[in-house]
Amino acid sequence: MAEDTVADIKRKSLSIIVTKGSLDWAYPPFILATTAAALDYDVTLFFTFYGLALVKKKLDPKFTVLGNGAMEMPMFGTHIAMPNIMAMIPGVDAVAGSMMKKMIKDKGVASLDELREAAILSDVRMIACQMTVDLFEYKREDLIDEIELGGAATYFEVASNTHINMFI
Amino acid sequence: MAEHVLDAKGLNCPLPILKAKKMLKSIPKDDVLVIYATDPGSVADFAAFCSQTGNELLESGQEGDTFVFKIKHTAD
Numbered sequence: 001m002a003e004d005t006v007a008d009i010k011r012k013s014l015s016i017i018v019t020k021g022s023l024d025w026a027y028p029p030f031i032l033a034t035t036a037a038a039l040d041y042d043v044t045l046f047f048t049f050y051g052l053a054l055v056k057k058k059l060d061p062k063f064t065v066l067g068n069g070a071m072e073m074p075m076f077g078t079h080i081a082m083p084n085i086m087a088m089i090p091g092v093d094a095v096a097g098s099m100m101k102k103m104i105k106d107k108g109v110a111s112l113d114e115l116r117e118a119a120i121l122s123d124v125r126m127i128a129c130q131m132t133v134d135l136f137e138y139k140r141e142d143l144i145d146e147i148e149l150g151g152a153a154t155y156f157e158v159a160s161n162t163h164i165n166m167f168i
Numbered sequence: 169m170a171e172h173v174l175d176a177k178g179l180n181c182p183l184p185i186l187k188a189k190k191m192l193k194s195i196p197k198d199d200v201l202v203i204y205a206t207d208p209g210s211v212a213d214f215a216a217f218c219s220q221t222g223n224e225l226l227e228s229g230q231e232g233d234t235f236v237f238k239i240k241h242t243a244d
Contacts, residue, residue, distance in 0.1 A: 012220075035182040038189035039220045040243075108180040108207075118186050 013042040013162040017155070020168065021053030023063040023100055023112075029168050030054075030115035036164075037122035044158045045119070047147075048129035052136065055128055055143050059113055063097030073099060120146050127154060169198055176205040177234060184210050185217055192223060192241050200226065203237040210235055 014036040018029045029051075033043045047055050054061065065071060065082035072079040073096070086092050104111070110118075119126070127150045128143055140149070159165045172195050176184035184205045192201055203214070211228060214237045218225040227238035 031182050034186055038182070038185050039217060108178045108183070110180070110183050110186075114183075 011040065011042050012036075012164075013044075014164045014166070015044040015046065015155075015158050015162045016166045016168055018045055018047045018051035018054060018168055019049050021050040021061055023061040023097055025168070026054050026061045026112050027115075030112060030119060031110075032166070033124050034115055034118045034122060037119065037124055042125075042162075043119075043122075044125040044127065044162070046127045046129065046150075046155045046158070048132050052128060052132055052138060052143075054112075054116070055126060055147050056138075057142065057144055059116060061112065062093070063100055064093045065096050066093075074103075116144075120144070125158075127158075169200060170196075171200045171202055174201060174203045176203055176207075176210070178206055180207050181209050181213065185213055188214070188217070188239065189221075192239065192243075195241055197241050199241050201239045201241065203239065205235045205237070206233060208235070210237070214239070 014032065016029045016033060020026070029045060033045055036043045064087055066084055066087035068082075072081045082092075082096060126144075126147045128147045130149045130151050133140075133143075133149065172191065174184075174188055174191050176187055179187070184203065184207055188201065188203055195201060203210075205214075214228065215225060217223070218239060222243040224240040224242045225237065226240050227236070229236050
């Protein structure tokens, strides 16, 4: 029996390995997942390491200016960069995070809660990496009800039958 | 063939697409969804949305600062 190839799959499909859980990095996977679902793709998100923060019941991603040389905020009619040393000052990350959230709201960009809810409603399959759940000592009840638990083999079972596989 | 209106003005990517998809699912086949948006990216995105979902983009235009799209619900 010949094995099916991705070319035989009628519905288009997308999988994303989600490894990052900060406010800024949370957007790409949820934007791509919800949009792909709206385009009738079958979508699977595989959350591992810090990506697990995005499937906790309470979604409250943090933000840091640290280690991001490209980050600059539009301020006073120009763009102000945030040198790494600023992250040392207590409160700077929190303020930068609030500024980012305000900017997101003012520009009509969806909130993460909204996007995650849209992903759930459009049947995006979400898998949390069992190993990292154990490693960071999360409990099943810390995570949203819609999440499944699985490992690398589960991921490959999905990925080998998926048109587009990404790592974020 | 009725027309339904979606006001997506002020919303940014991907919200106009997500809301349009949701509304298309709720309207009868062959009805038309009229979408008003201000996101300049929506011009390319609604064309891509229609070509990938099999709905028909009847019209893609602009009235002042507002982009207007007419999509016929032709997909299953």
